[in-house]
Amino acid sequence: MIRLCKSSILTVRRSVLLAFVVLAWSCCNVSIAQITDDDRSRIVTQIEHSQKSVVPERFPDLTVAKQRVMQRIESVRAEMLSQPSAANGQAWLDYLNLDPIAEAIKEGESAGKLAQSAFDLRFRLIGNLPGLEVDVLRDLRDSVEQLISAIRFRDGDKSVEQLRKQLTDLSARIKELDRIPSSEDASAISAIIGLIDESNQVTEVVSLFREIFGRPNLAVFAGEPIVTRAINREVNNSRPVQDCILGTRIVGNAHTNGCVTATLLPATGMARIQVALSGHVTTNNLGYNGPVRLRTSGTGQIAASRVLNINEQGVTFDPIFTNVALNTQIDAIEHRLGIVRRIAKKKAAQQKPKADRIALAKFQTQVTNEFAKQTGEASGIKRPDLTTKIMPILKRVSLEEPLRTWGSTADYLFIEATVRKQNQIASAVAQPRILGSFEMAVQIEESLVDNVFGPLLAGRTVKESEIDELLARRDEGFTEQTKIKPQTAQNELASDDKKEPTFEIDFARVQPIVFEARDGKVRLGIRGTRFSTGSRDLNVPMEITAMYQPTRTDDGRAILIRDEAINVDFPGQRRLSISQAGLKRNIQEKFNDVFPMSLLDRTFTMPPTVEFEAIRNRQFRPTLIDARKGWLTIAVQ
Incomplete structure (x- = not known):
């Protein structure tokens, strides 16, 4: 498992709020597209109709999944051993550590041990690590994910009963769903849709959800x-x-x-x-x-x-x-x-x-x-080469090329994008209009953050040394000219492990990153199942969040100001022991530094390498931050 500390949370926070500010609607009081009664009725009817078609024969076959993983492992080994640099190829094999899962398959290990080795390998195959985008590694990752699904559904009759129950619960959730779904509802629906997609069953339900929850979740404006x-x-x-x-x-x-x-x-x-x-x-x-x-x-x-x-x-x-x-x-x-x-x-x-x-x-x-x-x-004029620059990163984190729409109005030109995998949903709500003038703006919907960071962090245990190791090699590549060196990185990691980590946390499997933009406020945080610092462990579901309020400064800048306290909640826990309560205070103290008192309070300077002369070397600062209906809007001047 991989582990996280302050630097990783900081990385996530910056990624969510800053990475997309590279580049509006001007009217207000216009209705926002949202979940309608007809949408709700169509979903419920389709679920009720589809439940009868769930049968054991359609679940993924475990034997076939094992065989496919073994074939892909041999392909990876052959690819690495044929590298121009034998040392680099061996370093990759050392990093991937394919032996545990191969031995678990050959020895017929229990489903639990096989699943753990599969999860461990998948974690090594997903992340923004240059090289993970190559086809042979992506194929291996796909086969490992199929193996995990096959293990999950290995008992056909029991899986039929469980999947039908999931569909029943999903139908009940949809009946009570708000016209603008909450982030918890959207994330839970996405998790269930992902499970249904893994089962190879009721594909029509997945298709209907992707249609209704299929609006863009990212928009960039000039x-x-x-x-x-x-x-x-x-x-x-x-x-x-x-x-x-x-x-x-x-x-x-x-x-x-x-x-x-x-x-x-x-x-x-x-x-x-x-x-x-x-x-x-x-x-x-x-x-x-x-x-x-x-x-x-x-x-x-x-x-x-x-x-x-x-x-x-x-x-x-x-x-x-x-x-x-x-x-x-x-x-x-x-x-x-x-x-x-x-x-x-x-x-x-x-x-x-x-x-x-x-x-x-x-x-x-x-x-x-x-x-x-x-x-x-x-x-x-060189147009933005989105595919070449972004696709390798998306492939590394198991995302597909986003659907994109270009357009313009009398006030701005825009690109809308839908970022999701085949088994994920996007937004059910159209982005709100941007109130006021701007030079550039970006709008991020909650599902974007869940879709990007969910597959990357769900179920992981992350600590500081591993995050530092990942960041240290972010500029290296897979080829001979720009090769990564996992072997060297692992040696550095082993050295770092001698130091006691500041803290580590096990991320939850559903909605590991909290990102909400509603009612004029932004809520950021993480969901975990275990927190550890030194020799002290807290093994309960937890939610660690900070609330930010958009505020305008005297000179017209817009910034996010954090509410004073860090919120640490334990869903489902009525009472904590004395030691657990003490650890809660420790969590608040440590995350007080992770979540700064202000965000977006800096001036952004476009680098001299930007080919668009109108913004090259120019300084921009946020003049509008808006959080409504699940959308965060950041506009700059």
Whole structure:
């Protein structure tokens, strides 16, 4: 088992509240999508209908699951032994420690011992450890999880009875479910859905829950100020004129004075930005036609617009619309002979309407081409490479690639994402509108935290030395060029184990991380089944939490301020012994440092490596923190 202390809780806290602030709705009093009576009725009816179809034959087969694990173990061993670096491959095998589960399978150990070895291996196969995303290790993890499920359902008749009871309890919970489910209800439902999915039974119930609890649980926004800062600019330039119209060679200068502006357009499936150029042009030219010279001047108005469509595939463009007006006049006709000047003036007057039409057409083409060139440069903008950067991490923690939707409104562009596994639920409640202006914002729903940290921490015992060991190698990789060295890390871990840990905690198997955003407050904490410090143990279910209140400072910043006391509760325990009560006070003291008195109280500076120039090196600070209906909203300026 793996163990946790103060540094790990701090890591979790930062991950929940800060990691997603990398990048709104502006109206209020709009109804929020939530669980309806029809949703409740559909679920209850489907559960009642599906209970009859639960049969022993559909449960996972234990013999097949054992065989699959052994096959995957051999694949992993072959992969590691074929590494360019034999030492690195052996270090991986030492870290994975495959012998206990292989021996338990070969020796026909009891279900309890086999399950424990399977859980231990799964814990080593899941976590943000570079290398765990490779297919051979993910395949092994999948087979180990299938083995755990097969052990759980090995007694077919008994499992049928238990699963039907779970379905009955689930139906009763749904009947009493609030329109906006509590975090406890949502987490319990997710745990039951995960169990049902493992059983290979009543898949239609899982599908229905994924549909109803299928709204995005993460949203990232870029407000109009960021977009306009990136695109809006003044236009003030001059260019030489060289042309020929009706046999007259024209040279001179044209000066443009105007502006380029961006306007966000409502769209779903992509973000749409209308880029427009408007300006005023003045020209001063000299025309040569034989021995005659014509001095001309002109004024013009230009207007061009184009819509940019942006999503993860890049930037595409709608056609350009251009509208121009041009008014030119002959200021002087120069020749040493007056009769030539009179003839030239008469001829120029005759040709001027046609010359003006030709000049206007050329002017419009020129404006269109130049605008196309300038806006076309946007196609070279590097879009956020979410898949390449995020997918390895998701694979390491056994999550799937999130479903994502790009879009825009008149006030912001956004990306909504649904982060969950096949056997997890997302949100049943649409995100609330963001009240007020912002440059960037992020919204996190409670299910996101449960989906990410639940599989990672559920059932684990974590201590400080192991968390430090994981953090120490966070920048190493699996390949020869950026390889991790589990063997070295284990040596460091063995050294650390000589020191008595500050404390360690066994995480609960359901909702190990507490994250609630409701009624204007944020509740953070952990759920455990055992707390230990030194030689003192407390083996009871416990919940250690801190309540934070969004507060605005005198200079307009928004921060989270912690209520003074750390809450330590023991659900289901009526009375603690004297020693247990003393340990409770010890828990409060230790977690007083884990949960700081304030959160989000720092200014965030975008690194110089950010490719988006509008936010590169800029400093941002939270100006809005809102906690409603299970959603935490953080907006920055």
